[in-house]
Amino acid sequence: MADHGEYRRIDGLDEEYGDDVVAAVQPRGPEYAELEIADEGTFGDEDDARFHEQFSTYDPHSIKATVWKRRRFSLVHVCLAVVGCLGVYITASVIWSSASGSDSDMAAAPRASASDPGSQEPAGRSRKKLVTYENVGAVNGLVQTRALDWVAHPTESIDGLYREMAGDAFVIRRADNSTWVQQLATRGDVEAAAAAAGIDFTLLGWSVSADWEFLLFKVRSERVWRHSERGTYVVFNTHEHTLAPLTAEGNNRVQRVDWAPVGHRLQFARDNNLFVTDLQHEIQVTDDGSDSVFNGVADWVYEEEVLGSAASSLWAPDASAVAFLRLDDTPVPEFQYELFHPENRSVVYPDTIRLRYPKAGAANPLVSLHVIRPDFGAQSGRASDNPDTAFHPQPVVFEEAFAPEDMLITNVVWLTDHSDRLAVYAMNRVQDRLKVYVVSADPKKLSAKLVRERSTSDDGGDGAWIEINSSPIFVPRASVPSLTADAYIDLVESGEHTHLALFSPLDATEPVRWLTSGNYDVVSDSVAFNPKTAHVSFLSTKESSISFNLYSVSLSEGNAEPQALSPPSAPGPAIRARLGADAARNATYGASFSTGGGFYVLSYKGPHVPWQAVYSTASPEFELVLNDNTAAQKELDAFSLPTTEFLEIANDAGDAMNAMATYPPNFDRSAKAKYGVLIHVYGGPNSQQVSQAFSLDWMSALASQRDVPDMPWIIVRVDGRGTGYRGRRFRSAISRQLGLLEPADQAAAARHFQSQTFVNPHRMAIWGWSYGGYTTARAIERHSDVFRVGMSVAPVSSWRFYDSV
Structure with a gap:
């Protein structure tokens, strides 16, 4: 579910109240998965x-x-x-x-x-x-609540897979009631490899490469800001049972790390520079990172108010390229404060923390977008040392761009199965204007074409801020027979409410079809697409403005109406006993879909004691109960x-x-x-x-x-x-x-x-x-x-x- 308490500032408040107005922003981008995933929280x-x-x-x-x-x-x-x-x-x-x-x-x-x-x-x-x-x-x-950490099969031949620790084993399971399981390693295997390599091993979190050949472990972590940290990471080879540091230099200063969607490449940030590795060769993508320049990692204000994440880079779907933001905080005034250490009585003087903190009316970071296509076969070291400039980070040139000091980049998404097209969402500082660009990722020149623009300050507009809620989903032409070109789904304000729109071709200025309409909102960050069935699933407030329900709509059927997926249409006895007489309107749900979109965790969140079960989009009768909380109900x-x-x-x-x-x-x-x-x-x-x-x-x-x-x-x-x-x-x-x-x-x-x-x-x-x-x-x-x-x-x-x- 969306986190409705996350906020950002926008300019334009009248003289009495200062220069800023508050608007909402939802967290973006996947967080690094932590070891403890069973409980969502207490408070x-x-x-x-x-x-x-x-x-x-x-x-x-x-x-x-x-x-x-x-x-x-x-x-x-x-x-x-x-x-x-x-x-x-x-x-x-x-x-x-x-x-x-x-x-x-x-x-x-x-x-x-x-x-x-x-x-x-x-x-x-x-x-x-x-x-x-x-x-x-x-x-x-x-x-009790539980989250399934969905993973894709290396060949995409099996859907509904998730990773977990089963006792001391790191395994992949299948959410279909079967006994299918893939053991990747045991904790004993990893600890033995750590001892052989002389590495201190404390398990704080783990993830698996797309080909399941390597495991990434976080063994040390130091909190920085809300979404950011510095940590130490090691990589385990599941075939050779060997353990090695993620990077040979500065491995204790890694700010963030992400597996590629295919294979076992990694991108990570260290000292505000971006690196990529195939675990044999390491390329330093940027070399100008400093206290005021951030590459592939967010500065404080972008992390807190725009992205809701420390990450500001993303792999292309085929892992051949990485798009990243460069944030130049040089013009941003510095804020200083003292940090005391009451937990350590031997430290009697505070640290002075210096932070580039843009206050109302002060300069914002200067943002630019770049794309790198790493050549692991040709070199290791700095990308700028490669004699072929095609392998240097290439800047994106925006058509009809906002002035540099007035520009915010709020979202970047690949609109392709490969690495040839990007969608970029840019806003002005006051955030009453939105520009949507499509970037043709030609290695020689990255040109951003303006395809859509919106302003709330034009004639008839209310002049208020535009929400950052767009996170487009790519729809390949082959997945929907009626399409004549590739498409994407986006959340767009239509009159009073936010609805799903289908754009095709990718540079379309208007939707070819509205997938939802009416006096309700589609919930941001809740949309999933199943390319095999051409169905889009989403949460919305269609039943009530104080409840979220799950729906699905077909892209193959012309003007198909959304169909409710909550409450489940054919619940088993355990769940049926928990459903009230009016379980749709007087209930709220959350959902999490598998990587292929064929399975989903439906989480009943209230108002009564929550429960969770896995369902299949292909078989309404399928149900795998994760938590019915009957014991909690009795207590x-x-x-x-x-x-x-x-x-x-x-x-x-x-x-x-x-x-x-x-x-x-x-x-x-x-x-x-x-x-x-x-x-x-x-x-x-x-x-x-x-x-x-x-x-x-x-x-x-x-x-x-x-x-x-x-x-x-x-x-x-x-x-x-x-x-x-x-x-x-x-x-x-x-x-x-x-x-x-x-x-x-x-x-x-x-x-x-x-x-x-x-x-x-x-x-x-x-x-x-x-x-x-x-x-x-x-x-x-x-x-x-x-x-x-x-x-x-x-x-x-x-x-x-x-x-x-």
Whole structure:
């Protein structure tokens, strides 16, 4: 599923709020696969995990693969996070005892035992256990999820393959209920080879080459930024059982590494230079990498705000070429901060970190695109030493390009089975203009032809930002009989919503066919194409704007309508028992497709306890259950859990906003002025908090607390104007006026609950983190007549200090 909390900046905000506007960006590019792939995480988002870590005796780091998301604040606000956490701690206690004339009935009471993870409800009520702040991590950890790391067969003759560790063996399995398995090596094999080579071996992660002849192991790693690291890698030969360093020089400074789609070539970055190797010859593609020049690896702002990845290069499908970005940060001002080392008492002086950090109004990195065709047979060493300049990195020349200082390259994709065509997506700095290019990758000259252009500032446009959500998928002409030329599928805004469009030929200026249409959005980064059946699969909000469902549409049938793949049409008994009466509209799903598109993991994400199963696009009756979580369901049955209600609340403009209210166990709707309301806000552009996804987090514990007898809190989340999946008008309403409509919509929701007889209208609180902290601060500033308490954690205090992209 898309990660809806990732943000970037765009210019153009009015004078009152600074030069930047926030827009959303989704992570791009595959991450290096880690060893632990079984669990997706314990906490719903970074806010939950970090808050829990600060104020709980329970250690969230004991949970494997904690998901960290939505840390979109400027480096200068890191210190504010510390202050904010103290503020949350102090203000949380204020919530319980905030004074007013009508609050006199809120007497203090003894706390339930904090050390008892099975604290019981008071006598006279259900004797089930309650979720507490101390046990919420363990309770949530009862629900297991699993990811299949799909791999392709070297000859592509078998689909539905995935890699995993089975005990101490590194294996390839088949997701079709068969006993087929391919053992690549055992841990003992690798450790013996490491001992023979004198290599220290600590297994942190692994991957396999496309021909299955080599394994790549990460044996050391040092975190740099959100998506980046420096590490040490070794390569194991599965035939000879030998182990060797990835590179002879600087192997402990490797920034990223990727296998080629065929064979066993690798590309990697070191010291901000790009290298390629066939494991016999190593070619240094660039030699000008420095603290201010980045080749094939993202600088800070591209990693954080544009690509969502440290990678800025990609192999051609036939592994004969690599396209990469060169980012020149020389004009970007330098930001410095001190890094202390409390974990090492022997280090008494901090390090001074220097970072090229473009603030609002400052210069951005200068970006250029290059292609290298390595000649492993002719040389090793630097590509620039090759006398044949055809093997040097070649720059791409753009037609009608933006000015260099105004240009962002947001996506690069190969549109070919070989290495002859590229699609490039470029935007201006304000991000109200998009240009799509097709590059003919002639070795002598790489010319980029402008094939599509869009501007929201033209006559009739809203002037708001354009989302970075395009990730085109190549469609070979042979895979669809009706095509007369190669094609590609792209996500394009059509009126109010984002839909799938088919472009053919590759330089077409308009779609030859819209694959989807209607009052819903196709979810970015969810699209898969099966060339054997000519079907496109995708997640969309067709059933509800707060749920994702899986669909498939045929390219072979003229105007075929999308067909639902969720819920499964022929579930087995284990899954059938878990499906409700309205399992399509009142449910949300995720999906992951095999490399050939013939199998997929369907992940039911909520609102009830999640489950996962593998299905086949060719056989609806096939089902392989990965996790039904029946054991977790039985454990959770012993708890009295908060209940969630989904509702719509009108804002002052008459828009129906999605909202969800989490009510305490044994909620009494007939009570009079009994409950306080705490609004948990994020509210950033194109984000989404209100979802059908199952969630047990520290807010669930807060709704279950019994610190004050009969006075627990109702937790409310509201997706106001600016958030996603409600159409462009709703999303772009906040453009150039951040901090006005978002808090107004939260106040409207608060007033709705103030009117409910079971709510104490004087006990209204709001809190948020990062953009939510900003919205909270603005809500307290503008709507103090509604909110009695606000907790603003790590807010954006001034857009002048935020990054510029």
